[in-house]
Amino acid sequence: MAFGLSFLKGILDGFGLAMFIPLLRMTSKSEDTVNGEEELGRLDFLPNFFESLGINLTILNVLLIILFFFGLKGIITFIEGYTQVIYQQLFIRKIRVKNINLLNSYAFKYFVRSDAGKIQNTFSAEVERVNMGYKSYFKSIEYGVLVLVYLLLAFSANPQFALIVALGGILSNLLFKWLFKKTKILSQNYTLKAHVFQGLLIQKVANFKYLKATGLNYLFGNKLIKKITELENVQRELGVVDSLLRALREPVTMVVVVVAILIQISYFDSDIGLIILSLLFLYRALTFLMALQEHWNRFLSKTGSLENLTSFIKDLESHKEIVGKTNFKSFNLEIDLKNVFFRFEDTLVIKDITLKIHKNETVAFVGESGSGKTTLMNLLAGLLLPTSGQIKIDNQLITDLNLQSYREKIGYISQEAPIFNDTVFNNVTFWAEKTPENILKFERAIRQAAVSDFVHSLANKKDEYLGNNGINISGGQKQRLSIARELYKDVDFLFMDEATSALDGETESEIQANIDNLKGKYTILIIAHRLSTIKNADRIVLLKNGKINSIGNFNFLINNSSLFREMVKLQGMSPQNV
Secondary structure (H helix, E strand, O other), rough: OOHHHHHHHHHHHHHHHOOHHHHHHHHHHHOOOOOOOOOOOOOOOHHHHHHOOOOOOOOHHHEEEEEEHHHHHHHHHHHEEEEEEEEHHHHHHHHHHHHHHHHHEEEEEHHHHOOOHHHHHHHHHHHHHHHHHHHHHHHHHHHHHHHHHHHHHHHHHHHHHHHHHHHHHHHHHHHHHHOOOOOOHHHHHHHHHHHHHHHHHHHHHOHHHHHHOOOOHHHHHHHHHHHHHHHHHHHHHHHHHHHHHHHHHHHHHHHHHHHHHHHHHHHHOHHHHHHHHHHHHHHHHHHHHHHHHHHHHHHHHHHHHHHHHHHHHHHHHEEEEEOOOHHHHHHHOOEEEEEEEEEOOOOEEEEEEEEEEEOOOOEEEEOOOOOOOHHHHHHHHHOOOOOOEEEEEEOOHHHHHHHHHOOEEEEEEEOOOOOOOOEEHHHHHHOOOOOOOHHHHHHHHHHOOOOOHHHHOOOOOOOOEOOOOOOOOOHHHHHHHHHHHHHOOOOOOEEOOOOOOOOOOHHHHHHHHHHHHEEEEEEEEEOOOOOOHHOOEEEEEEEEEOOEEEEHHHHHHHHHHHHHHHHHHOOOOOOOOO
């Protein structure tokens, strides 16, 4: 549709320009009417058409006809511009929505190996650059259509003159070929440097407190400034190439036109009226040809982003998470692991684990660093799938489950509790509407997490803003709010990955008491560094080198596992007094 509108716009513009020739002849001969034959070449059908309608070609009528053509052209131009905006919005929306959906389904094992800077840059700056490239690409095609239209009109008026100018245009286009190649190389270079910059920027924000406290913020800032300078240098080179193209466009056009006129007059003795008409069309064609070159070069300057986005989408698509079709409604019986192995690249991390976890049981996983605790929890959460062996939830293979529906029943509490830069209510409810039902649910969740008194002590209570990553609250308050968020979801499982290891002893004891109060109400799986926090667990799974070394409650392991006793001693706990 857009190309058809461009074609129609060029035709209307050409017809409007063509009618100036009869007008010039009228005024030069001081005649009230004129016969259009042999003044417009093969376009003489225009005046003939109007005369067949009973319209005499007087000066007034010709002026009205010209106004009609250009007025209609203006309407078509508006429709074309609006259509392009709609198409552009649909194009970018499709890309953004597709990227978000693909990232949602991106397999966790591939995400952990991804470049965060590349993801950030691709989702933000790269999509915008592709958007700009889209506009330039379709402008190039639009101008290409107009070049074709004006060349056809020019050939209709004066074939010889048009052929000379067309050949000149083709030769001039060859002059810019090396500039296009240079632009494409610079574009790819810019995209790679932008990835690095975005990655450093993410780290600057994420580690702001550490960098500030240690005085390294300026040193790291200088690293960012250096990358900014590198980006500016590439942008400057792209700007030089783009400016050179724009600077050469009109002078080259005029050289071609002047040479064509001299040849036409010197060797073909053509009628000056037809030369002028053909010149009008060709000048339009050459102008749009140069504009086409300029926009094409701008498109090429964004091809690095386009190639990166295409590669990014292919990576997301090829590493989509494998999910089953069975929806998980609720946990009723047990989780059953049989001969589970998991290999990460060339390393066997989990080795032949067989284990059953019952509903509302509290199970803790302990072991030295690298023993496989976190990997095992990731397997239980469905973030990773076994390389071999089986995991069943209520006798249903985890690979047959819709993992999204399964994870919606999991409350996940990590060492670094995620706090969003929003209100307490939105952090706990994950932006639920403030209906009476949701407010009651919110109050119940913060009571269960033992954070109700703190919330009601805030100036704005549930509407208090918590700042970036909860900068305005303590670590213990973050953890309690994180627990409240998971309880608000009506979960069946609570997964706690070193949830209290970053807290002071007093705060840890308070939160541990909160967790103990939830015992028997949820299936609780805990990874614990401090063994004192899992004394009340129903069972403790001791891992070593990816295997289960021992299983039992705290007292059983104290009495039967030398490895566990040694771990207790290393943490300053007396086996006789625990």
